[in-house]
Amino acid sequence: MHLAEGILSVPVLAGSGALAVAGTWFGLQTLSDEDIPRAAMLTTVFFVASLVHLPLGVTSAHLVLNGLMGLLLGWAAVPAIVIGLTLQAILFRHGGLTVLGVNTLIMAVPAIGVYAVFRPLLRRVSHRSALYGVGFAAGFMAILGGALLAALALALTGRAFQGLAVLFLVTHLPLGLVEGLLTGSLLLLLQRGRPGLFPGMASCE
Amino acid sequence: MTVRGWIICSGVLVASLAGGHAIHTERVAGGVGLRVLYDGGYPMAHAEVQVYAPDDEPEAVYQAGYTDTDGYFLFYPARTGVWRMVVDDGMGHRATETWNIGGDEVQATSIPTRRARGKETLLGLVVIAGMFALLTWWRRKVKAK
Known part of the structure; x- marks a missing residue:
């Protein structure tokens, strides 16, 4: 899902960079001292997940887990994603430093969207199956949202959006399903092992 | 030869020359x-x-094509110098490779595509831990003031 350097126009890079800086600043403001260990843990997971690759027909993608990050961190997912992407660019040559802003938005905006839509649902679920469903939907939607944003970024540089959007959505469907299954499973695991990780979540049985 | 014969012969000759x-x-x-x-x-x-x-204009494409199903692309560099190849899958992935063709010497200047990444991964984990530790320390320092 990382866009490479040398493809996007300067206005797209500059605009996305400015938005990413603003999002990072706001995310750091919302990150409480108590949540720093959780943010560190999820940044680590995000950083390492990029090494797990899946062939997607005409392209290749890796695990992102931005849905899980959004659910657990909210706006603090933005600085966590920035740190992870920076290290991926420097150490793994995924993306690049000049496209750090746009890649941050591609992964962080769906994470925040997932937080806004699905986090309130976590307080209402009363069954583990419902918890799994919320996790699946969050992971699935976060990937498809990122795919749409990647298509939009390329379209802003002069390519037709509709064809790109269809191509990105179709090729990222398998990854979305995998991320949905993973996110749902991880939520169940976290709820059982660390119920305190979800301060607002009802106890599920 | 009759006039008709000349016409037919001329037609055959022109056709063979033209097409x-x-x-x-x-x-x-x-x-x-x-x-x-x-x-x-x-x-x-x-x-x-x-x-x-x-020596061509930077944006002048000398040759264009597609990789095959196994990702291969080959071409014949007709003159010496630095040749550049740009590969784009149309989905945000792009790679650039340069070749320095000089006599019998063929030197690729790109980096290997795949490496073992144990050290890089470990370094990344250490940096993440360090950054969040630094953030914690800085916040405590600010609060102490």
Whole structure:
């Protein structure tokens, strides 16, 4: 899902960079001292997940887990994603430093969207199956949202959006399903092992 | 020969000159090429490749084509100098490779596509831990003031 350097126009890079800086600043403001260990843990997971690759027909993608990050961190997912992407660019040559802003938005905006839509649902679920469903939907939607944003970024540089959007959505469907299954499973695991990780979540049985 | 015969002969002659070029093929040895792989090791199949020749305008495409299903693309550099190939899968992935063609010397200047990443991963984990530890320390310091 990382866009490479040398493809996007300067206005797209500059605009996305400015938005990413603003999002990072706001995310750091919302990150409480108590949540720093959780943010560190999820940044680590995000950083390492990029090494797990899946062939997607005409392209290749890796695990992102931005849905899980959004659910657990909210706006603090933005600085966590920035740190992870920076290290991926420097150490793994995924993306690049000049496209750090746009890649941050591609992964962080769906994470925040997932937080806004699905986090309130976590307080209402009363069954583990419902918890799994919320996790699946969050992971699935976060990937498809990122795919749409990647298509939009390329379209802003002069390519037709509709064809790109269809191509990105179709090729990222398998990854979305995998991320949905993973996110749902991880939520169940976290709820059982660390119920305190979800301060607002009802106890599920 | 009759007039009709002259007309027919002339027509055949003109037709053979105008549209009857024979095509010859030569087998060419050498050439350079690359295989394009995604980071997970999967071939970048059917990706667009643009070749830029030495001393041409930077944006003047010398040759264009596509990688095959296994990610291979080969071409024959007709002159010495630095050749550049840009591979783009149309989905945000792009790679640039340069070749310095000089006599018998063929030198690729790109980096290997895949490496063991144990050290890089470990370094990344240490940096993440350090950054969040630094953030914690800085916040405590600010609060103490």
